[in-house]
Amino acid sequence: MKLLILDRDGTLNRSRDDKVASPDEWEPMPGALEAVARLNHGGWRVVLATNQSGIGRGLFDMASLNAVHARMQRELAAVGGRVEAVFLCPHAPEDNCDCRKPRPGLFRQIGRRFGVPLAEVPAAGNTLRHVTAAAAAGCPAHLLLTGPLAGLASAEVQALPDLPSGTRVHADLAAFADWLLSQPAVSKNPA
Numbered sequence: 001m002k003l004l005i006l007d008r009d010g011t012l013n014r015s016r017d018d019k020v021a022s023p024d025e026w027e028p029m030p031g032a033l034e035a036v037a038r039l040n041h042g043g044w045r046v047v048l049a050t051n052q053s054g055i056g057r058g059l060f061d062m063a064s065l066n067a068v069h070a071r072m073q074r075e076l077a078a079v080g081g082r083v084e085a086v087f088l089c090p091h092a093p094e095d096n097c098d099c100r101k102p103r104p105g106l107f108r109q110i111g112r113r114f115g116v117p118l119a120e121v122p123a124a125g126n127t128l129r130h131v132t133a134a135a136a137a138g139c140p141a142h143l144l145l146t147g148p149l150a151g152l153a154s155a156e157v158q159a160l161p162d163l164p165s166g167t168r169v170h171a172d173l174a175a176f177a178d179w180l181l182s183q184p185a186v187s188k189n190p191a
Contacts, residue, residue, distance in 0.1 A: 001045065001114065001116055002042075002043050002044045002045060003044070003045050003047065003110075003114055003116050003120075003121045004039060004044045004045065004046050004047070004121065004122055004123070004124070004180070005047055005048070005049050005107060005110055005121055005122070005123040005124075005134065005139065006036075006046060006047070006048055006049070006083075006123070006124055006125065006173070007048070007049065007050060007124070007125025007126060007127065007130040008048045008050040008086075009050065010029075010125075010126040010127065010144075010146055010147035010148075011029065011032070011124065011125050011126045011130075011144055011146065011147075011173055012028065012029060012032050012033075012036070012048070012072070012083075012173065013026050013027055013028050013029060013032070013072065014027045014028075014029060015147060019054040019059055019060065020068055021054060021059055021060035021064055021068075022060070022064055022067065022068065023067045023068050023070070023071035025068075026068050026071050026072060028072075028075060029146060029172065029173065030172075031172065031173065031174040032172070032173045032174070033075055033076050033078075033079045033081055034079050034081070034174070035172075035173040035174040035176070035177040036076055036081040036082070036083065036173070036177075037076065037079045037080040037081030038177050038181065039081075039177050039180065039181070040080070040081050040082055041080065042180075042181045044180070045084045045114075046081075046082070046083050046084055047083065047084050047085045047086070047087060047110055047114075048083055048085070048086045048087065048088075049087050049088075049101070049106040049107060049110060049123070049125075049130070049133070050086065050087070050088050050089070050106075051088070051089045051100055051101050051129075052065060052088045052089065052090055053089070053090070053091065053092050053093060053100070055090035055091075056090050056091045056092035056095060057092050062090075065088070069083075069086055085110075085113070087106045087109055087110055087113075088106070089101070089105070089106055101127075101129045101130055101132070101133040102128070102129040102130075102132035102133045102136070103133060103136070104133045104134075104136040104137035106133065107121075107123065107133055107134060107136075107137030107138075107139055108137055111137070117138075118137050118138040118139045119138050119139070119140070121139050121140075122139060122140045122141075122142060122180065123137075123139040123140070123141055123142065124141075124142035124143075124144055124170070124173065124176045125142075125143070125144065126143070126144045126145070126146045126147030126148075126149070127147055127148060127149075128143070128149075128160065128162050128163065130143075131143050131163070131164055131167050132162065132164055134164075135164035135165075135166070135167065136164075140166070140168075141164050141166065141167040141168070142167065142168045142169075142170060142176055143157065143163070143167050143168070143169050143170070144170050144171070144172055144173060144175075144176060145157065145169065145170070145171055145172070146171075146172045146173070154169050157169050
């Protein structure tokens, strides 16, 4: 199974300082929906791992979040794409849970649910928090320069002290999709 884990805010849709609390506030990143569709058509199953502390902070409820994800799925479907599942941490930072990135709990949940070794599951997101969690869970980590690190040169990003070793850097989700789709297939059963 070719499984891929993406972050949501700043990777698939634009981040907002006041959180994405309703479907009207969800706005896709340029080219991101089409990138997911290309990945799906290339055989990749895409899941999201997202911190949603707005729930724990009382800024929105699960019904509102489900409505946001329903809009996301409709817009993906319109371009031929799909997100298989959304794994989320609803806790506030002070709850000190294992599922809030940069901790690896969400990634481990995904690995258990899909029954795949996380070393075979690339994970891409636009924050150090996401790639740190991915690397801690054993996923190959990919940093997208569409968030707080946008505008930095690749050498500047690679020099960040908190960047997990081996993290690959891509301009955005479309560039990551191009890279991933260009990789040779690995046979699980060598002859």
